Amino acid sequence: MSAAADTSTAPDPSAPRDTYTPTDRTVPTRSRQRASYDKELVHSILDEAYVCHLGFVRDGAPVVLPTLFGRVGERLYVHGSTGSRPLRAAGDGVSAPGLPVCLTVTHVDGLVLARSAFHHSLNYRSVVVHGTAHQVTDPEELRTALDALVDHVVPGRSADSRPGNAKELAATAVIRLDLDEVSAKVRTGGPNDDAEDLDLPYWAGVIPVQGGHGTPVPSGDLDPSVALPGYLAAL
């Protein structure tokens, strides 16, 4: 409601480009004051998420699937098998036109309880990316993308695991989506009850929603001499 309001103004074209340019698709029809095009905010929301929800059109109908992704600068990489339907459809951008997609990431930060049922809400941070995805065919970019996918799950992990071999790389398809038509939406703060409801005898406020990690569970077949690395203990 408030925290993102000061970043929702149109970018100054003469300033260094640290915002995305709003388009018809990225300006919300309501709660516009919650929208932001700030690149740093968008990156932080994306990087904190374990999965995105990838939408595409198949036989005229929408499909939304949860999937792993990674980010390298202004490029997102989404992972799949070479046999998966969306990845086949994406093509390589040369022989095929690419796949129109919408990639969305959402964090729920709090339950907003108002006196009125009408004003119940959630505190959240979300990013919506529109664009056309293309299959990554360059071997160098494919390796970079796969490292980014692993490091997105645990930063630093790609350097502490066995890299993909030729057979695995051949069985893996990755599509690329550029961060260009992008918006964030953020709600923070308490409930916005109507003035005449403030004296009603209902509890009102926010229940924070928290995420975190539990104690690491070693694989049953892990050699006991392999200690938990510091980057995992620090999660």
Next chain:
Amino acid sequence: MSAAADTSTAPDPSAPRDTYTPTDRTVPTRSRQRASYDKELVHSILDEAYVCHLGFVRDGAPVVLPTLFGRVGERLYVHGSTGSRPLRAAGDGVSAPGLPVCLTVTHVDGLVLARSAFHHSLNYRSVVVHGTAHQVTDPEELRTALDALVDHVVPGRSADSRPGNAKELAATAVIRLDLDEVSAKVRTGGPNDDAEDLDLPYWAGVIPVQGGHGTPVPSGDLDPSVALPGYLAAL
């Protein structure tokens, strides 16, 4: 990988219907052993989620938006303003044919770290619902749906808040999506490393991902005589 495997068999048509019937769209192209059509499992995954990701097609392109939802038996209700684009497009099912949608819910339960980059994964539970959404126009059903939306955030809350008045009901649009073409997908367990990688000196196992609630934060304008109700303290 394993927990859902025993529920992924096709339903017996002579048995009481406690599973959804698989369709072309709900049988995954890969990891079929993770798919389930068990109604109880689907309901539990839906009910635990604060938001769904709703996909629809606009001007030929996919759109995926996070949104509140509620469930009443085999019906889902998705909330929005009467001005929102997908809700206008859904129509009332009489004057308009309804809106093809895909509604997806995902919980991330663990980070699965394998010795090989290739076998890194997530433990997760997801539900994907395909169907056609219609706007709710019956006043009785609209009230039921709005209660379900509030009770989805906190069970029991609709009875402990001011119900919507005529003006609020007129400003609220709700679309209904029947649970019919539905599947769940579940991955549990540790990494599936190749046998020849088991001796590599990399830590392998699962980092549990946990969700929870923080201490409730009363609204700044809350009368101090209004105590935190038991159903919130128990979250």
